[in-house]
Amino acid sequence: MTGRNFFSLLESKWDEKKFLCVGLDPVLGAMPEEVRRESVRETYMRFNRAIIDATKDIVCAYKPNIAFYEAHGDEGMEALRETISYIQGLALDIPVILDAKRADIGNTSALYAEAVFDYLGADAVTVQPYLGSDAIAPFLERKEKGVIVLCRTSNPGSGEIQDVLVEGVPLYQHVARLVTEKWNRNDNCMVVVGATYPEELRMVREIVGTMPILVPGIGTQGGDIEQTVNAGKNARSRGLIISVSRGVIFASEGADFAAAARLKAQDLHDTISKLI
Amino acid sequence: MTGRNFFSLLESKWDEKKFLCVGLDPVLGAMPEEVRRESVRETYMRFNRAIIDATKDIVCAYKPNIAFYEAHGDEGMEALRETISYIQGLALDIPVILDAKRADIGNTSALYAEAVFDYLGADAVTVQPYLGSDAIAPFLERKEKGVIVLCRTSNPGSGEIQDVLVEGVPLYQHVARLVTEKWNRNDNCMVVVGATYPEELRMVREIVGTMPILVPGIGTQGGDIEQTVNAGKNARSRGLIISVSRGVIFASEGADFAAAARLKAQDLHDTISKLI
Numbered sequence: 001m002t003g004r005n006f007f008s009l010l011e012s013k014w015d016e017k018k019f020l021c022v023g024l025d026p027v028l029g030a031m032p033e034e035v036r037r038e039s040v041r042e043t044y045m046r047f048n049r050a051i052i053d054a055t056k057d058i059v060c061a062y063k064p065n066i067a068f069y070e071a072h073g074d075e076g077m078e079a080l081r082e083t084i085s086y087i088q089g090l091a092l093d094i095p096v097i098l099d100a101k102r103a104d105i106g107n108t109s110a111l112y113a114e115a116v117f118d119y120l121g122a123d124a125v126t127v128q129p130y131l132g133s134d135a136i137a138p139f140l141e142r143k144e145k146g147v148i149v150l151c152r153t154s155n156p157g158s159g160e161i162q163d164v165l166v167e168g169v170p171l172y173q174h175v176a177r178l179v180t181e182k183w184n185r186n187d188n189c190m191v192v193v194g195a196t197y198p199e200e201l202r203m204v205r206e207i208v209g210t211m212p213i214l215v216p217g218i219g220t221q222g223g224d225i226e227q228t229v230n231a232g233k234n235a236r237s238r239g240l241i242i243s244v245s246r247g248v249i250f251a252s253e254g255a256d257f258a259a260a261a262r263l264k265a266q267d268l269h270d271t272i273s274k275l276i
Numbered sequence: 277m278t279g280r281n282f283f284s285l286l287e288s289k290w291d292e293k294k295f296l297c298v299g300l301d302p303v304l305g306a307m308p309e310e311v312r313r314e315s316v317r318e319t320y321m322r323f324n325r326a327i328i329d330a331t332k333d334i335v336c337a338y339k340p341n342i343a344f345y346e347a348h349g350d351e352g353m354e355a356l357r358e359t360i361s362y363i364q365g366l367a368l369d370i371p372v373i374l375d376a377k378r379a380d381i382g383n384t385s386a387l388y389a390e391a392v393f394d395y396l397g398a399d400a401v402t403v404q405p406y407l408g409s410d411a412i413a414p415f416l417e418r419k420e421k422g423v424i425v426l427c428r429t430s431n432p433g434s435g436e437i438q439d440v441l442v443e444g445v446p447l448y449q450h451v452a453r454l455v456t457e458k459w460n461r462n463d464n465c466m467v468v469v470g471a472t473y474p475e476e477l478r479m480v481r482e483i484v485g486t487m488p489i490l491v492p493g494i495g496t497q498g499g500d501i502e503q504t505v506n507a508g509k510n511a512r513s514r515g516l517i518i519s520v521s522r523g524v525i526f527a528s529e530g531a532d533f534a535a536a537a538r539l540k541a542q543d544l545h546d547t548i549s550k551l552i
Contacts, residue, residue: 025384067380071387073357073395074350081349103404104343104377105431105497108301111347119349128379130406130426132433150406155381157408164442164450171447174440221381 004088006123006146007188009095010212013060014238019272020265021097022055023216023245024048024064024083028072030250032257040072044079045086047257051249052087054262056094058269061124062087063214063243065099084121097214097241098122101150103135113138117145124148126192126214129175133183143186146212149179151204154194154217172200176207190214193232195223195242202231210234212241218268219247225268229275237276244268280364282399282422283464285371286488289336290514295548296541297373298331299492299521300324300340300359304348306526308533316348320355321362323533327525328363330538332370334545337400338363339490339519341375360397373490373517374398377426379411389414393421400424402468402490405451409459419462422488425455427480430470430493448476452483466490469508471499471518478507486510488517494544495523501544505551513552520544 013019026044035046052062064083069076084096098120102112116125116139124146127136139147152162152172162172172193179189191208193201195217204213213232217223225242232240248268252260289295302320311322328338340359345352360372374396378388392401392415400422403412415423428438428448438448448469455465467484469477471493480489489508493499501518508516524544528536 065380065384067384067387067391070391071395073391074353077350077353099380101380101404102377104341104375105429108341108343111343115343115346115349119347128377128404128406130404130437131429131431132436132438134431134433135429153381153407153411155407155410157410160408160454161406161447161451162408164447166440166442166447171437171440171442175437178436 004123005144006095009093009123010060010241012093017273017276018058018060018269019240019242019276020059020269021061021063021214021241021243022051022059022248022265023099023243024051024062024249025068025245026249027068030253032253032255034255039075041075041079044069044076045082048079048083049086050258051261054258055248055265056090056092058265059094061095061097061241063097063099081120088121095123097124097126097146097148099126101126101128103128103131105131105135106137109135110138113142117142124190126150129178140183140186140188143188145188146190147188148190148192148214149175149183151176151179151191152193152197152200154196154221154223158194173203173207176204180208180211184211192216194221195228196221198224198227198231201228205232205234210236210239212239214241214243216243216245218242219244225271226275229272233276240276242272280399281420282371285369285399286336286517288369293549293552294334294336294545295516295518295552296335296545297337297339297490297517297519298327298335298524298541299375299519300327300338300525301344301521302525303344306529308529308531310531315351317351317355317358320352321358324355324359325362326534327537330534331524331541332366332368334541335370337371337373337517339373339375357396364397371399373400373402373422373424375402377402377404379404379407381407381411382413385411386414389418393418402426416459416462416464419464421464422466423464424466424468424490425451425459427452427455427467428469428473428476430472430497430499434470449479449483452480456484456487460487468492470497471504472497474500474503474507477504481508481510486512486515488515490517490519492519494518495520501547502551505548509552516552518548
């Protein structure tokens, strides 16, 4: 994996007008009969490989969320590692974002960075801002990796903390400003803003300039794609990673799950392409 | 593990005047020659068992940080699971706090709760407040488990976000108030305040009433034990879990590591007992 640079990979995908990111979050109870095997590892790999093979030519990234794998212990983690390795072995140069929402004090954060980037091999990772920048420094130091800071998350209760006013400005905007002006010294930061909050997305875009924004929350969570693109694209008509998980991978739970995922992904890709 | 209740276990330890929590954060490069084996799992288990056996009669809890295990993949996670199981099998009823600093949106958070409480078997867990309470709801619903919300962390940069003023009050106090007044419906919340900030600890104690506070940062990080006890104990002279990791487990890196850990833990225990 030497030489992989998250931002170069991403720019190449944007050159090809690809902005859709598929979230690889398998759920055991929702696995189609066709992929089920004795072991969780094998079941998840059969499912993920089928989804990846069906969508790999139209995505800008894949985003597995580590929680879906951790919940199954060693077998789950093995499936995660294999999934990342499978994507990176495709010769399509698709970057992998690990959604892990990590952060901890210095010596511990270094271990998380090791786990995420070296053991699992991710190209980018999501991190929590609450502990401050020294808690994500070991991530920030990896210039070739993307560090995606939670800013305004897509969940209903995100405003409880993220909307409190700091000198008249909501905290999420304060975080966006900190990331842009102070934490981005290696030019490898990004922010997360949920598609469920298009007005907030517009405000963040104004603050972060051309910085890439990861936008989850389209589909099942209710985010609107047109509002997202209009509010979130940057001055170069780029800057967006629009992430959909359940809406694509569980488009059908039957034997046609991979074909259904393709149709859904294609539809999203076409819609985004037209809008951007 | 049916019937285990984190808060009952903790109260019993406080009855016995035990307030010290030992952080089980093994580091491969710092393992004494005596415990080293081919496999990381075996090395970590030999180390952890020796530390636990040497300190089990004077602690109120153990706190492994999951990052130290995750960094070694499957083997590390197996060691973590075995460590928790070893502590819970001691018949000393010592609660185990998993330092994991988790939080994610609804369906994902449920999986983290499953991983932490069911797969790993922890009695309590640390969580991030930034996403809001719905992001930790699956943890909060487990009434018998402790949910320990980051409030004022011990690291040097914690003030970057935690000290921003919200209507004239630092954010960490706003979080302490939210946890106390809104998130604690099942009476199973706690907060984290670093020993490196005794004045902030005093402010949080005023806000949270008798709620238990987990205080890391004594020792290597520079926190003062007398200031911590005075600022942090509650009206019943309880309410504190004072956590020390490297200061105890790496008191010596030689063959006498377990005996040195005991001496250091005993010293801390005696000091806290006198002060409280």
